[in-house]
Amino acid sequence: MDDYDVSFYFLDITVTNTSTLIEGNTTIQATALFPLDTFAFELIPEMVISQIFVNGTEYTGFYHEGNNVLVPVDEIAAGNTVTAQIFYSGTPPTGSFFVGVDHAHNNNYNMDVTWSLSEPFAASDWFPVKQDLEDKADSCWVFLTTASDNMAGSQGLLTDVVDLGNGFTRYEWKSSYPIDYYLISFAVSDYQDYSIYAHPEAMGGDSMLVQNFIYNTPQCLEDKKPSIDETPGMIELLSDLYILYPFSNEKYGHCLTELGGGMEHQTMTTLGGFWFGLVAHELGHMWFGDNVTCATWSDILINEGFATYSDYLCRYNLVSETEGNSFMSSKQSSAMGQTGGSVYIPIDEIYPGNEWRIFSGRLSYDKGAAIIHTLRHEIQDDNLFFDVMGTFQTEYGLSTATGEDFKNTAEEVTGLDFDQFFDQWYYGEGYPIYDLVWYSAGGEFHLSSTQTTSSSTPFFDMLLDIKLFFTDFTDTIITVHQTDNLNEFTVYTGKEVAVVQVDPNNWTM
Incomplete structure (x- = not known):
């Protein structure tokens, strides 16, 4: 799969809130980097492929090698466009946290809901994909067909809602921003749309949409509204401290599910509730994780450390200094709860089945945020520290970056040398x-x-x-x-x- 560069994903699938069943087709548009006689992508064998078309020609000789699907094709010259359309259906496996699609019932509101969660290796559970962090698609469309009493949320703008006349409705979502494979998502339930607006100062009086799909009961709106209404203030704060919310031409949003926590799907976070810290953390990911994505899972600091620090900044500035300081103290104490392990993750510790090493609460989240806080103190100038944050967003926005890239930006902006700092705090262990x-x-x-x-x-x-x-x-x-x-x-x-x-x-x- 290193022989092509993805430019566009178009998912046109039917989904339901009562199971994880998926059927439909996905189009992958790419550019051949070398001459291609085989087009490869990832899709688990449980998803049954019925047809594959590449540049308009149907190919029937495709075969599986594990989760990889290989399609022998007539040679495609380097530099040419490849358009592969894959028709498939199936029920992705469930039963663990790191599965591509899950389903649950909410007893409190009596609602069924189905949602996707692809990070880090599970996008291939539910759509044909190239799972390469450094190959962001330039844009994506996600068309979701579901029973007409449901609503379905995804990336970008809801450009159309089409009544198909057969008891089904298609929700057509389109995003024009570059996106990493694991940030493409869907959630489907009997939702209501509660939309509000944020007014970041950098937008000069204009507003941006904050779209929330929550369960379609008056009680759910009454319960969730006070917390949801805190979101615009967070967007405005982080836009002031970093750069303008990176996807302001589209939206920020939430889909309520039964996920135990949250997942920063680009422009449309999937979450299991609206408590302050969770909303702040997932919103922080829009800058650190979505706009700038970790270039390798070893560099998860770029995602989780900075999102946790964004949570701290929201608490400190929007709740109270005492709340912020207490939060940071708890992160530091957690990081010191054990002596071993580094924030940087050695490559031999990253593999399917060991996902919790990537998402270690103590190391990736807590110690990650703690060392960012220490770096801020080393700089000894808050304006300069936030210049580092903004410059990093500008330099690596809509792309990927490593911890070393962040170090280099910090050195460029401050004129300081952070080799020793990163050796001891990022690559090193303990305290x-x-x-x-x-x-x-x-x-x-x-x-x-x-x-x-x-x-x-x-x-x-x-x-x-x-x-x-x-x-x-x-x-x-x-x-x-x-x-x-x-x-x-x-x-x-x-x-x-x-x-x-x-x-x-x-x-x-």
């Missing part, structure tokens, strides 16, 4: 442990700082804040630079120190 001995005499504060570490990383070169409480009941914060396992510091204060507090604002673990 620093400090033993401080101090005394105050003659208007000077003397500090002996000994650093050991919890794991294999031998040393953490870092800035450390020390809050000094003086005998006259005033206080100040000094920042020292730990450059070795043992450092001695002397600071002139002009007064006597009574008490010290290490890292008073929880910048680091």
